[in-house]
Amino acid sequence: MELYIHIPFCIKKCEYCDFLSGTSTESERARYSEAVMKELFLYADDFKDEIVTSVFIGGGTPTFLEADRMVRIMECVHSYYNLSSDCEITIECNPKTATLDSLYKYREAGINRISIGLQSVNSDELKLLGRVHDYNDFLRTFENARKAGFQNINIDIMTGLPGQTEEKLQKTLRAVYMLRPEHISSYDLIIEEGTPFYDKYASDLIRRDRGEETLLLPNEELEEKLSNQVEDFLISHGYHQYEISNFARPDKECRHNKGYWERVPYLGIGAGSASLIAEHRWNNVRDVYKYMEAIENNELPKVCLHELSKNEAMEEFFFLGLRKNEGVNRLDFENYFELTVDAVYGEVLRRLKSENLLIENAGQIYLTKRGRDVSNFILADFLLD
Numbered sequence: 314m315e316l317y318i319h320i321p322f323c324i325k326k327c328e329y330c331d332f333l334s335g336t337s338t339e340s341e342r343a344r345y346s347e348a349v350m351k352e353l354f355l356y357a358d359d360f361k362d363e364i365v366t367s368v369f370i371g372g373g374t375p376t377f378l379e380a381d382r383m384v385r386i387m388e389c390v391h392s393y394y395n396l397s398s399d400c401e402i403t404i405e406c407n408p409k410t411a412t413l414d415s416l417y418k419y420r421e422a423g424i425n426r427i428s429i430g431l432q433s434v435n436s437d438e439l440k441l442l443g444r445v446h447d448y449n450d451f452l453r454t455f456e457n458a459r460k461a462g463f464q465n466i467n468i469d470i471m472t473g474l475p476g477q478t479e480e481k482l483q484k485t486l487r488a489v490y491m492l493r494p495e496h497i498s499s500y501d502l503i504i505e506e507g508t509p510f511y512d513k514y515a516s517d518l519i520r521r522d523r524g525e526e527t528l529l530l531p532n533e534e535l536e537e538k539l540s541n542q543v544e545d546f547l548i549s550h551g552y553h554q555y556e557i558s559n560f561a562r563p564d565k566e567c568r569h570n571k572g573y574w575e576r577v578p579y580l581g582i583g584a585g586s587a588s589l590i591a592e593h594r595w596n597n598v599r600d601v602y603k604y605m606e607a608i609e610n611n612e613l614p615k616v617c618l619h620e621l622s623k624n625e626a627m628e629e630f631f632f633l634g635l636r637k638n639e640g641v642n643r644l645d646f647e648n649y650f651e652l653t654v655d656a657v658y659g660e661v662l663r664r665l666k667s668e669n670l671l672i673e674n675a676g677q678i679y680l681t682k683r684g685r686d687v688s689n690f691i692l693a694d695f696l697l698d
């Protein structure tokens with residue numbers, strides 16, 4: 314199984330962000346850390362026979378939490394759960410918030426992978442996004458992470474930014490490549506309702522969706538070019554694309570991400586975190602105060618508890634699995650669901666293959682490059698009922 318721990322605090326909210334994150338006081342962070350440690354304890358008995366193969370500490374900005382508090386959380390993880398000897402333990406990091414000292418502390422606490430949110434090396438783009446760091450903060454953090462002993466580093470970058478050009482993206486790609494990180498994630502900007510970006514760019518978004526010319530956002534054609542540019546650059550520089558947004562050096566794929574797409578059971582700890590255990594999905598309550606109150610009263614703050622039907626589980630198998638470049642395995646499906654793939658999806662697969670959107674080879678079913686470009690539409694074909 315996998316463990317996810319959510320730390321919902323940031324120095325300041327970025328303009329495009331709709332993650333569960335916000336500002337906090339020192340006493341709120343102290344109280345929240347205690348709640349996380351207690352929640353880890355409350356579940357410990359239920360999972361005492363499980364082997365944890367990956368831990369992901371996400372947010373928010375986990376590195377904004379005082380390092381000593383993070384060390385105590387990790388002590389609870391180590392003492393309450395059975396971690397595999399090669400357990401991948403990742404912490405997400407905003408470059409403004411990690412010091413050499415805190416990075417050493419994370420390493421000593423067993424954290425062996427760090428994911429640094431750079432997004433862009435161009436200062437105008439960072440400012441536009443509302444990021445609190447600049448490129449130099451990032452460079453310092455990257456160097457410090459190496460110094461502290463991190464041999465597995467991810468860098469996040471973004472495409473589809475307002476005003477982004479191929480030249481600007483190339484500058485980011487080159488600068489990131491020069492550092493030789495083990496892993497690079499490249500995300501398209503998604504403009505979510507309720508964010509300052511939505512207020513600014515909603516009308517442009519409508520224009521783009523109608524196929525009209527945009528004012529500030531890249532138009533459809535440029536958006537596609539930018540995504541292709543990332544793929545071409547990284548693949549030609551030794552990275553292997555193993556999922557729509559993720560590129561890695563050999564053997565450096567993110568185990569936690571892969572587990573998610575392969576429906577490995579996971580337990581979410583912290584406000585708003587999601588869990589999937591024995592075909593049951595649930596979320597913790599999103600409100601940080603309600604979360605802390607529940608835990609302090611020895612209650613598990615589960616909401617939206619839902620047992621997946623067989624059809625929903627089969628849909629997820631394809632929905633999530635086809636995000637990976639290697640796709641899904643026919644036999645895995647048939648062993649797990651005791652039904653043939655053809656009995657459930659035979660017609661869909663035949664059609665997608667004939668449209669050159671999907672390929673099957675030695676029992677692996679995966680999207681073609683063309684299929685990946687329109688994956689959102691294709692995945693809807695796997696809905697049952």
Ligand code: SF4
Binds near residue numbers: 322323331372
């Ligand atoms: S640092 Fe990340 S989680 Fe925090 S506000 Fe910015 S995008 Fe959101």
